[in-house]
Amino acid sequence: MPNANAIKQYLLNAKPTVGCWVTLASPAVTELIAHCGFDWLVIDVEHGPGDNQDIAAQLRAIDAAAANGSRAAGAVRVTANDPAQVKRAMDCGAQTIIFPNIDSAAQAQAAVASMRFALKGRDGVRGIAGMVRAGRYGLDASYVLSANNQACTIVQIESAAGVEQVDAIAQVEGVDCLFIGTADLSASMGLLGQVGHNDVTTAIDTVLQAGRRHSKAVGIFATSVEQASHYQALGVIFIALHSDAGWLAKGATDAVEAFSLKSSK
Numbered sequence: 001m002p003n004a005n006a007i008k009q010y011l012l013n014a015k016p017t018v019g020c021w022v023t024l025a026s027p028a029v030t031e032l033i034a035h036c037g038f039d040w041l042v043i044d045v046e047h048g049p050g051d052n053q054d055i056a057a058q059l060r061a062i063d064a065a066a067a068n069g070s071r072a073a074g075a076v077r078v079t080a081n082d083p084a085q086v087k088r089a090m091d092c093g094a095q096t097i098i099f100p101n102i103d104s105a106a107q108a109q110a111a112v113a114s115m116r117f118a119l120k121g122r123d124g125v126r127g128i129a130g131m132v133r134a135g136r137y138g139l140d141a142s143y144v145l146s147a148n149n150q151a152c153t154i155v156q157i158e159s160a161a162g163v164e165q166v167d168a169i170a171q172v173e174g175v176d177c178l179f180i181g182t183a184d185l186s187a188s189m190g191l192l193g194q195v196g197h198n199d200v201t202t203a204i205d206t207v208l209q210a211g212r213r214h215s216k217a218v219g220i221f222a223t224s225v226e227q228a229s230h231y232q233a234l235g236v237i238f239i240a241l242h243s244d245a246g247w248l249a250k251g252a253t254d255a256v257e258a259f260s261l262k263s264s265k
Helices: 006-012 027-034 052-067 083-091 105-114 133-138 143-150 160-164 166-170 182-188 198-213 225-234 244-263
Strands: 017-022 040-044 073-077 096-099 152-157 175-180 217-222 238-243
Touching: 006 040, 006 073, 006 152, 006 175, 017 027, 017 244, 027 040, 027 052, 027 244, 040 052, 052 073, 052 083, 083 096, 083 105, 083 133, 096 105, 105 152, 105 166, 105 175, 133 143, 152 160, 152 166, 160 166, 160 182, 160 198, 166 175, 166 198, 175 198, 182 198, 182 217, 198 217, 198 225, 217 225, 225 238, 238 244
Parallel strands: 017 040, 017 238, 040 073, 073 096, 096 152, 152 175, 175 217, 217 238
Antiparallel strands: none
């Protein structure tokens, strides 16, 4: 039987959590970040260089960290709302999928269906296979019958069109979280990079209000502790605190700058 999906439980219980994007397709880096105290990690194959082999390797790294005391759970952001991509990521062991660029209820319904087997007459289009990593290579006889219950669907609202349709999207059964993509959202509004602009913050609030009305968790990506704290105060409970690449770059540049200042004295 699949392990209980910790991310899904966090969202259902409205428990505030902090995660991190892992973008470098490195199992070693993913394992390291998993030991840093995050509640979850998102393996990003939308903008990262990883493929399905990398997804499986990074999920193994997260599992290895968990066996040594980490609490981090793994999720995968696919490149598009494509059932073939979703199927392969889930066969690798992903239980939580993040879908970019969801602009309508129909797209959200398609995302939910792509994560689920067609069982008991319910809508689902995920191809059935038990002899995959997710099903312990055929050794878990209960996998196909129980996997749907652990599937967690997170849809990204990252355009003006998505904000306009957010109430309809939030009402889709099976959507577990509305994740605000501020970079693409600001760009779609003609405000590239201006995530603090009044029009963008108004759009963020629109998504938050829809989440409250329809009892759906809301997530967002923050580039600093200060920004994360601000979003948490607004009511966002699923917060990504930057990325493996971001922390690596910041640590390295801060150290070089500090050393240069000392050595120049």
